[in-house]
Amino acid sequence: MAVVGGGQAGLATSHELDERGVEHVVLERGRIGQSWRDRWDSFCLVTPNWSVRLPGGAYDGDDPDGYLPRDEIVTYLEGYAAAAAGPVREGVEVTAIRDTAAGFELDTSSGALRAREVVLANGAYQRVHRPPGAEGFPAELAVLALTDYTNETALPPGRVLIVGSGQSGCQLAEELHEEGREVFLACGRAPWTPRTVGGRDIVRWVVETGFMDAPVSSLPEPRARLDANILATGHCGGHDLHLRTLRAMGVTLLGHFDGADGSVARFSQDLGEIVAWGDQRHAMLMGLIRTTAAERGIALDIEPPAPFDPASPATLDLAGFGAVVLTGGFRPDYRSWLPWTDAFDDLGFPIQQDGASTVVPGLSFVGVHFLRTRKSSLLMGVGEDAAIVAEGIASRR
Numbered sequence: 001m002a003v004v005g006g007g008q009a010g011l012a013t014s015h016e017l018d019e020r021g022v023e024h025v026v027l028e029r030g031r032i033g034q035s036w037r038d039r040w041d042s043f044c045l046v047t048p049n050w051s052v053r054l055p056g057g058a059y060d061g062d063d064p065d066g067y068l069p070r071d072e073i074v075t076y077l078e079g080y081a082a083a084a085a086g087p088v089r090e091g092v093e094v095t096a097i098r099d100t101a102a103g104f105e106l107d108t109s110s111g112a113l114r115a116r117e118v119v120l121a122n123g124a125y126q127r128v129h130r131p132p133g134a135e136g137f138p139a140e141l142a143v144l145a146l147t148d149y150t151n152e153t154a155l156p157p158g159r160v161l162i163v164g165s166g167q168s169g170c171q172l173a174e175e176l177h178e179e180g181r182e183v184f185l186a187c188g189r190a191p192w193t194p195r196t197v198g199g200r201d202i203v204r205w206v207v208e209t210g211f212m213d214a215p216v217s218s219l220p221e222p223r224a225r226l227d228a229n230i231l232a233t234g235h236c237g238g239h240d241l242h243l244r245t246l247r248a249m250g251v252t253l254l255g256h257f258d259g260a261d262g263s264v265a266r267f268s269q270d271l272g273e274i275v276a277w278g279d280q281r282h283a284m285l286m287g288l289i290r291t292t293a294a295e296r297g298i299a300l301d302i303e304p305p306a307p308f309d310p311a312s313p314a315t316l317d318l319a320g321f322g323a324v325v326l327t328g329g330f331r332p333d334y335r336s337w338l339p340w341t342d343a344f345d346d347l348g349f350p351i352q353q354d355g356a357s358t359v360v361p362g363l364s365f366v367g368v369h370f371l372r373t374r375k376s377s378l379l380m381g382v383g384e385d386a387a388i389v390a391e392g393i394a395s396r397r
Contacts, residue, residue, distance in 0.1 A: 001116050001117040001119070001393065002025055002027060002104070002117075003017070003118075003119045003121055005027075006028025006030075007036070007077070008367065008382050009122075010026050012382050014084065014087070015057075015084050015086070017390045022393055022397065024087065025088075026087060027106075027108060027113075031091075032090060033074045033078065036073045036074050037070075040070075040146075040150055040172070041150055041151040042175060043069070043070040044069040044235060045067045045068045046067070046234050047067070047234075047379070048204075049061060049066050049068055050064040051207070055383040055386065057083060067235075092110050093108060093109040095107045096339075097118060099360060099362070104116075128330055129330060130328070131163055131164075133257065133259025136260035138263055141322075142322065144324070146325065152176055155323045156322035156323055159184065160325065161184045161318075161323075162186065162327055163257045163324065164186065164188060165231075169185065169327035170233070170243075171233050173251050175235065184316060185246060186254045187271060188228070188256060188274065189228065190228035190230075191228070192242035192282055194302075197289055201238070205292065211285070211374065212373065212381065230285070255268035255270040255274065256268040264316070267315070267316070271310045272308070275310065279305050331347075334350065340359060343357055352364075354389070364389045364393065367385075372388070
């Protein structure tokens with residue numbers, strides 16, 4: 001059988017298949033951990049190192065409460081793959097998959113391959129989301145997707161507009177401001193919390209409250225699956241990072257990006273609503289934490305959010321801007337290269353049960369955001385899904 005993708009999802013799946021004696025090959029278009037290699041130079045984990053829990057290879061370094069930088073994440077994955085001695089074939093891109101009477105046929109950059117079953121573990125999201133209206137920026141202005149950004153020195157001189165205020169957008173806004181750039185941030189909805197509560201990292205709390213185990217059925221609507229993750233950063237040892245902290249340091253906050261016409265960019269006057277939504281999520285998360293703490297006899301003093309002035313510019317004259325960085329997240333992209341259009345929902349996510357497609361027999365998925373729970377695509381949770389998928393495959397042999 002074939003596993004497509006050599007990141008944490010593919011490697012965890014390979015480990016679990018090995019444990020069950022299932023012969024397989026892992027096909028990776030680039031190198032092991034390629035999606036991490038493609039992050040910007042100063043990228044680091046938002047979750048602490050202790051949460052790196054791939055099956056049979058949990059983090060065992062000397063800084064469990066630190067945050068692995070990009071290159072150390074890659075080194076960890078390379079070591080994990082080497083220790084498993086699994087059948088990873090790097091530099092093999094899968095360009096098409098077809099089902100046949102005997103299973104599947106895969107077109108790859110190194111030739112055709114047949115497999116009885118296939119696990120797609122090629123990342124939580126595959127396609128950069130470009131907001132409507134982004135095509136209206138002037139041709140002479142550098143407009144980069146997040147995947148094209150490497151570091152501040154690679155940008156043209158001038159002000160920077162970041163479109164999207166999820167984890168990556170806020171992290172870039174802070175880092176570029178620290179590098180002396182004048183930064184403008186077009187915001188969207190994202191939950192936020194302090195980095196620590198009661199002297200403990202927020203990730204410990206959200207794990208212990210059960211928040212990370214919430215299934216997709218717990219969401220208020222399907223589109224909530226695309227909501228941003230909790231705003232935080234591991235930069236410089238980890239600290240608070242959200243819209244209030246960014247404004248306090250001098251980043252100009254804007255409402256939703258409404259498009260650009262030549263030298264003028266437009267923004268909704270909804271910054272107050274955006275912050276209020278984040279504050280509601282903050283209150284919900286703090287409520288979960290208070291309940292868990294009370295059950296343990298721990299008293300917590302959690303400060304409420306500070307007042308927020310929602311005033312923001314409605315337009316920007318783009319003269320003097322050097323670059324725009326689009327950080328509005330990613331979307332699934334299965335339909336662009338797979339033949340089973342009915343195997344995916346309206347948002348592009350696979351229709352599945354415990355990772356196994358309910359439409360295409362023999363096709364499974366690992367590493368998808370909210371595949372089973374909120375942590376399904378994360379280094380702390382992907383192993384649980386990999387074990388379930390591998391067990392299902394082994395039972396069918």
